[in-house]
Amino acid sequence: MTASARALLLGLLAFAVAVAWGPFLIAWLRRLKFGKRIREEGPQSHMGKTGTPTMGGWLMVGTTALLSLALLRDWPQTALPLAAALIFAVIGSLDDLANMRSRSGHGFQVRWKFPLHGAISLGLALLLYSWLGLHSVWLPALGNVDIGAWYVPLAALAIFSTAAAVNEADGLDGLAAGLAAIAFAAYGVIALRNGQADLAAFCLVLVGSALGFLWFNVNPARMFMGDAGALALGAGLATVALVAGQVLLVLVIGLVFVAETASVLLQVAYFRLTHGRRLFKMSPLHHHFELSGWTEVQTVQRFWLVGLLAAGLGLALFLA
Numbered sequence: 001m002t003a004s005a006r007a008l009l010l011g012l013l014a015f016a017v018a019v020a021w022g023p024f025l026i027a028w029l030r031r032l033k034f035g036k037r038i039r040e041e042g043p044q045s046h047m048g049k050t051g052t053p054t055m056g057g058w059l060m061v062g063t064t065a066l067l068s069l070a071l072l073r074d075w076p077q078t079a080l081p082l083a084a085a086l087i088f089a090v091i092g093s094l095d096d097l098a099n100m101r102s103r104s105g106h107g108f109q110v111r112w113k114f115p116l117h118g119a120i121s122l123g124l125a126l127l128l129y130s131w132l133g134l135h136s137v138w139l140p141a142l143g144n145v146d147i148g149a150w151y152v153p154l155a156a157l158a159i160f161s162t163a164a165a166v167n168e169a170d171g172l173d174g175l176a177a178g179l180a181a182i183a184f185a186a187y188g189v190i191a192l193r194n195g196q197a198d199l200a201a202f203c204l205v206l207v208g209s210a211l212g213f214l215w216f217n218v219n220p221a222r223m224f225m226g227d228a229g230a231l232a233l234g235a236g237l238a239t240v241a242l243v244a245g246q247v248l249l250v251l252v253i254g255l256v257f258v259a260e261t262a263s264v265l266l267q268v269a270y271f272r273l274t275h276g277r278r279l280f281k282m283s284p285l286h287h288h289f290e291l292s293g294w295t296e297v298q299t300v301q302r303f304w305l306v307g308l309l310a311a312g313l314g315l316a317l318f319l320a
Contacts, residue, residue, distance in 0.1 A: 003197035007188060010067060011204035018063045018212020026216065026223050029053035034100060036224050052221060055096045057229015059216075060177075060209040061089045064236075067205050074198035076132055077191075077243060081202060084124050085236035088163055091116065092227030099227075117160055121235075125155035128242055138246055140317065158247050159238040165257035166234030167227060168264055168284045173219035175286060175300045179256050179307045180233040181210040186253045186311040187240050190318055199243055206236065219297050249318060255310035256303050260284040 001009075035051035065086060072078050095113070128134045128151075135151045136144045147154065170176035188203035213229070216222045225233075237254065241247040251258055263285035270279040280288040289299050 003200060004192055006197070007192065007201040007204040010071065010201050011208035014063050014067055014205040014208030015212045016208075017067065018059050018209050019215050021063075022059055022212060022216050022223075025056065025059050026053055029055060029223065034096070036099070036226070049221070049224075053223040054100070054226040055093055055228045056213065056217070056223035057089060057092065057225035057227075057232055059213045059223075060206065060225070060229055061085055061232050063209040063212065064202070064205050068202055072198045072201055074196075077196050077199040078202045080124060080127055080132070081199075081236050081239040081243060084159065084239040085232040087120055087124075088117075088235040089228045089232035091120065092167075092229070092231035095231075096226040096228055117163060117231075118156070121156040121159040121163075122152070124159055124235075124239060125152045128155050128239075132243070134242065134245075136245070137248060139248070144245065155242050155247070158242060158250065159235050161261070162238035162241075162250060162254065162257070163231045163234035165254065165261040166237070167230040168260045169257050169286070170225060170227075170230040171284060172286050172290075172296050172300050173221040174214055174217050175303060176230055176233065177210045177214050177217055177225060178300065178304045179254075180237065181207045181214070182304070182307045182311050183237055183250075183253050183257075184210070184240070186315055187237070187244055187246070189315055190244050190246055190249075191240075193318070194244060196244065199240065203240060206233075219300070246318060249314045252317060253311050253314035255313075256307045260286065263288065 030053055034053055034055055036049065036054040065082060068078055068082050129149070134155075135148055136146045137151070137154065139145050166176055166180060169179060184203045184206045188200045188207065191197075191200035191203060210233070213225065217225065234257075238247070238250060241250045261284075263280055263283045267278060267280050267283035270277065281291040282288055286299050286303060289302075290296060294302070
């Protein structure tokens with residue numbers, strides 16, 4: 001069996017497994033009363049989603065971990081992406097629990113989250129550098145460029161920022177999971193082209209798991225991924241990109257994630273510089289379009305389309 005056929009079959013298996021145990025996870029989260037609290041400053045149209053089961057990201061993380069541990073054997077390719085997803089899923093779960101206990105819908109404060117996420121990202125970056133011996137990045141027209149020990153801060157920044165970016169995009173039913181599935185599919189193609197068969201299979205397992213999650217997460221969502229899912233997807237995506245040697249393409253393939261994060265940073269900067277004026281009606285960017293008249297479903301579908309185009313551009317740059 002070819003590597004591409006194996007990866008596709010594992011992706012289909014992951015979808016089937018996720019869809020099969022998804023209802024049990026939803027029922028379990030309901031019994032535990034793990035219902036999402038919607039932030040008071042968010043769009044008022046979202047307040048009706050209060051109480052929807054959260055931490056559903058474990059549907060993707062659990063399915064991926066199960067199939068990876070059972071069926072994948074090339075650990076230098078898959079161990080760190082899986083570890084990144086699992087560690088950030090645990091950290092995100094703690095944040096989700098804090099959200100549920102907060103009347104305003106906030107989780108951990110930024111001053112606690114940033115150092116913790118940064119330390120974990122740095123630890124993963126050190127393992128990529130010391131255990132896997134990674135120390136180069138691909139640059140257009142130059143190919144692979146050896147950057148030595150500078151690889152560590154670059155890798156840590158990539159993991160930290162991608163986890164945060166996917167988390168920012170997780171605000172509409174199906175948005176983050178659909179975009180993540182597109183990005184992982186693109187990196188699956190890159191891994192196959194690199195001859196990294198198990199890394200490609202890992203990517204397709206995550207694609208299948210994300211599509212299985214979408215079965216329950218498209219509008220109207222029966223469960224949310226929570227920080228447990230968003231942080232895991234972002235950290236896993238960045239680590240996959242690093243192992244594939246194409247971390248800078250995250251900026252292209254994950255263009256929507258970049259735009260979502262940039263909108264938050266620009267909103268804060270503009271607000272402070274103009275003493276209270278807003279650049280967008282609301283950030284992240286998907287809320288701006290919602291408040292401009294797009295329905296939630298329109299916003300998600302159009303962002304998916306941009307994500308597909310961005311992934312195509314990233315693959316074109318890789319294959320050029």
